[in-house]
Structures are given as C-alpha cells and as structure tokens.
Amino acid sequence: MLQRPTSFATEVLRYGLIVLVLAFIVFPILWMVVTSFKPPQDVMVSPPRFLFTPTLDNYVHAIWEKNFLFYIKNTLFISVTSTVLVVVAGALAAYSFARYNVGDGHILFFILSTKMFPAIAVILPYFLIFRDTGKTAVGRFLGVGLDQPGALIISYTMFNLPFAIWLLVSFFQDIPRELEHSARLDGLSRMKVLRKVVFPLAAPGIAVTGVFTLIFCWNEFLFAYILTRKTASTITVGVESFFTLQGILWGPVAAAATISVLPMMAFVLLMQRYMVRGLTFGAVRG
C-alpha cells in the first residue's frame, strides 16, 4: 500500500483521538479499581483525590460482611452450566442446520425471531412458570423454581441459544463436506468424525460463542433480579444489595465489581488461544 508522508499535526490529531477514546474506555475501569482501595472518607470527595492511603477495608467489607463470595459462587455455577448447555446444544443444532439445511432456512429464521422481543416482555410469564414449577416435586428436585439456580440456568440458556446457533451455523458452513467424507473413508464413525474433525475445526466459533454466552450470563441483571431473592442471587443482584438505606456503599461496590471482573478476564484470555481465523484454510482447493 502506498503510504503518504504524514505531517506532525496529523500525528498529533491521531494520537489525540486515540487517547480520547481510550480515556472513555479505560478510565471507568481504572476509577473502579482505584476506588476499591480508598478509605470511605476519600471516596466521594470533590475534587476527587488521587493520592490516598490504600486500604483493603472495602474488600474485607464486601467479602465478610456482604458475603460476596457466595454470589460469585452462584454466578459461576449458573453461568458455566448455561454456557455449557448453550454451546453443546447450539453446536449440535447449528451442525445439522449447516449440513442438512433442516427446515430449509425457515426454522433457523424462526429461532432468531425469538430474539426480536425485549427480555422484559417475557419476564412475567417466566416468573409465573417458575413459581408453579417450583411447587412440583420434579421442579424442587431439579432446582427449577423461584430463587433457585435452575430457573436462571433455563432462562439464560433459552435466551442465548438462538444467537449461539446463528453464530455457529456460519462456522460449520465453512467446513467443507469432503473433510467429513474423507474422515469417514479413513475409518471414523459419524460421531468420531464430529469429535476429531468437525468440532476441532469449529473451535474458534465454539470459543467465541462460549465467551459471548458466559459474559452475557455473568452480567445479566434483569432475570436474576426478578427470579431470585436470596439463595440463588448472582453478583449483579449482590452488588445491588450494597445500595442500603444508609446510602450507597461505593467503596465495597467498587471492590465487589473488581472481584467480579477478574474471572471473566481470565476466561477470555484463556479462550483467546482458540479464537484464531482461518482454521479451515488449506483444506480444499480454493
């Protein structure tokens, strides 16, 4: 590509814009982390104080008094279970849509159309359904009821599955059929072909789907707020409980938020390894 010589002014403008955008993205996160280490009297002062004696009191408060680890444990269980369900069911569904064109595109469109109404539209029916299932023996056994993890797992799975299927279909469509034929001839059964050839080649898609789903579940507030009270509450609901009658406990809120970000960051960094483009490059003559 032809590179035009850039003047000093253009460079300044370029980096100026980058700094501006970064400020909007990075500053809130930075402020959250900084606030989590501030003593109470330094949190809300104006003008904001950048120099202070760091303290771990907020973390102690969040973890011991508000029992924040309990919310994290709940959230982990609910998010990971729904993500696994979404990825497994989504991958199998997407594979058959991609390979066998089930429903001639109509079913696929119908599935996506369930994402076209806002979540709040279904929250009341969900509430009523889970209230009733929670009273049945099976519902109690599976934990599907109000303030039970099963209710959130089912809600999150239903809500993420359409998007996951749509995302995955295109990844499976990219895998040439001949690869499966070849693997069959090489002696693998249908299921083994999926395991050894198809899913490894769709790994980037599966990783992306997993990340999106997990992030959605982790950050979801509305369903968690309506469908849980105490025993199945997640971190977003947990943070909400810091908004007390005595006022908002900003220090502990920041500490709780910082703790909640860490597992997600670790997970995304871990999955980044699989999110590579062009895994099917070179499979067939292009």
Place this chain on the structure above:
Amino acid sequence: MYELKAVHKRYGLAKVALRKIDLTVRDKEFLVIYGPAGAGKSTILNILAGITRPTTGDVLRDGVSILHLPPERRDAAMAFENYALYSHLSVGENLAFPLHARGMARAEIDQRVKRIAEILGIGHLLDRRPGFLSGGQRQRVALGRAIIRPADIYLLDEPVGHLDAKLRHKIRAELKALADDLNATVVFTTTSSREALALGDRVAVLNQGRLEQIGTPADLYHRPANAFVASFVGDPPMSFITVEPRREADRVAFVTPDGMPVATLRADALDGLRPADASIQVGFRSNEVRLAQQGDSAALRGRVDVIEHLGHSKIALVGIGRDQVSVSVPAHTSIHVGEEVAIAFPRDAVHLFQDARAVVHAVPSV
C-alpha cells in the same frame, strides 16, 4: 471385483449425473474413468466409496450388494479432487490419520508416513499445516493420505491434475509402479487423454453421465465406438470429413460434397452402414495421413490454418471445405500458414462413422 448395475443418479428433479451405468471394476486392475468436466466421474467414485447413494441401481462387491454399507466399513481409500485435507492437523498427522483410525502401532505409522512422504517428495513438509503449502504440495498430501494404507480399492479423483507438468509425469510413473507393486485395484479419474491412455489397464469414457465406451487404451484409440470417443481420446483428437457414399458394383466410394474422393471400401465390409445415406463421416488420426507428394493418386486439397509445434513433430490444422483436419508432419518439414496442401490417405486406416456411431475401423481401401 466391484460392479455398478444400472446405476442411475439424479440430483434434485432435473439434474442427472449418471444414466443407467453398468460398469465392472476387475480385481487388481487400474481402471481410468476419463471424461470432460461434469461427466459424472466423481459421482461414480463417490458411489463406490459410499458417500453418495445411487437413485436407482445397485453396487456389488464380489457379487454382494454393498449399498447399505457406510463409507467407514467399505475399505475404500480415496483422494479427493479438492484435496479435503484436515487443515487443523500437520501434513504428517494428515498422512497418519487413516492409520491412527485403524489403531496401527506408533512405530509402523511413523515408518509408513516417512516412506510415503519420500515417494511424494513432501518429506520436508511433515510439520507444516496444509494452509502453508502450495497447490501441488497439497495434492500430493491428499494422494499420500489415500495410498498410505492397505485398502480393497483406491479411488483417486484427478489426483495429479493440479501438479506442474514435470511433477505430474514423475508422480504418474510412480503411481503406476506403486499400483503394480501393491497389486491394488485402482479407479482413477482424469480429464487428460494422455493420462488415461498411459495409466489405464482399461479406460471408461464417460460423457454427460453416459458410459460411451470401456476398453483397453488401444481399443479406444484404434477402435472408438463413436465420434465422441474418437474426438476425445488421443491428442490431437481424430479428425472427421463429411462424405457421401457412391455405390459402384462391389465397392463404395466416399467423396466429399465437392466431389473429392476420400476412400473407397469393399461393399461387403460395410454391413453396418444403414441405407440412409445422411451424415457419414470418415475419421482419421493425425498420424494416419500425410501430406501428399508427387505421384500420389488420390489426395484432398486444403489450406493450412494453424501450425502447432510439438517439438518432435508439428501438427498442421488443414481446412478442407467446412471441415478441419489435423495432420502430423515431421518437425523439419517446411510448411506455412495459408499454404495450399494436399493430404494423402493410406490404404488401411480409415474409420467410418454414421450418425456419430462407428461403422467400420481400419478396413483396407480398394
């Protein structure tokens, strides 16, 4: 022995890939399926492999139907035309894949991979992913993955089509030698006449889903069943001149519409010729005719349209009336485009076609 019995394959309602094909693949033979693009060559391989099910008809192995057998239980090895390499695995892992699937011992796998890679000249690429190879290298990996393991039948779908000329020549020779060594049954598809004639114990010529002719390379070359085979097998293809018969007592003379005599045959050799005298063509190979010299009695006059240099000889495309014929001339012959030339026919190498079907081959003229 594999048999296709009246195999018909239709895709959707309208697209017919194979029309009632009867084809036998004998044990230990090298069968070449030769035809233009879209003739149905790959479909035949896919049906033998169990990837595609025929719409009607049956596939037998040693007399027993194998239609119900899935690909993994057919003991067929296949090299795909578009390679179908496992792009998430290295070249070495690709080659080892069918061996792993069969649970072969580690040491033997390594040994086989090494040997095949050496034969195909890809030994230095074993650690690379297919995405980092050239087209020719990928094709060799695809071929290697097919021939690395013992199989009842090897199905090779244009496995050398995308190699450069020198490599194609080399791999072709190796493949033939390897097939003889392994005593293997091979079905090989190609769009190259030269490849078909060079490799095949027998060659099946396929056109638009129809089996036009099956036979030894010599059969196809010297006794083509119809004008399609004649014009498709051999390079340059057979030339045709449209003629009209003139009956004279016990012989028939064939003359061009302009009245120039091409051949005269004994009437008793022409049993196959139907009375309807429309659309009769005389066919001949470029090396069966020569430029006429002083003293040749019957000769066709024409004008040189194009000259192709082959190195060891030249091919002159000569326009005669509305037909164009190829004549092979020695490399040192002085000949120019636009020149008027005369073509002399030998006495014993005439092929006669009526309505594109062969009537007689190589009947001595009188």
